Amino acid sequence: MATFYISDEHAAKFNYIIERIDEYVNPRGNEVFERYNFLKRMQKEGESMEHFITDCRHLIKSCNYNTIDPNASHEGKALRDKIVIGIRDPATREAFLRIDQLTLDKTLNFAVQVNKASGRVCSFRKIVKIVK
Secondary structure, three states: OOOOOOOHHHHOOHHHHHHHHHHHHOOOOOHHHHHHHHHHOOOOOOOOHHHHHHHHHHHHOOOOOOOOOOOOOHHHHHHHHHHHHHOOOHHHHHHHHHOOOOOHHHHHHHHHHHHHHHOOOOOHHHHHHHHO
């Protein structure tokens, strides 16, 4: 069992203790992975509409859609998510999902590297101009 340290100064502060416990129990998630799971979720054969909607509501909570990020536009994040979901190569998709704090720039740079390595020419740089 692991433990975490709380100084005596902070021990008296209830909110600080709750925040530390929450950080310990719920480690930082991978936004791209969470959005991937949410966006690929489809209603299963025989699954009730209510169950499907409930599951979607549960999945969306960890997607950070309501979080404002001063370093990324909503369009940029949506494009990043679409590239991750829509790319044909499952190995590249898996690599995207493993990159911590994947941004649109990281996505585009990685995609260009993959295409260069495979010998194909791709126009991902044009997408950056459209988004920016």
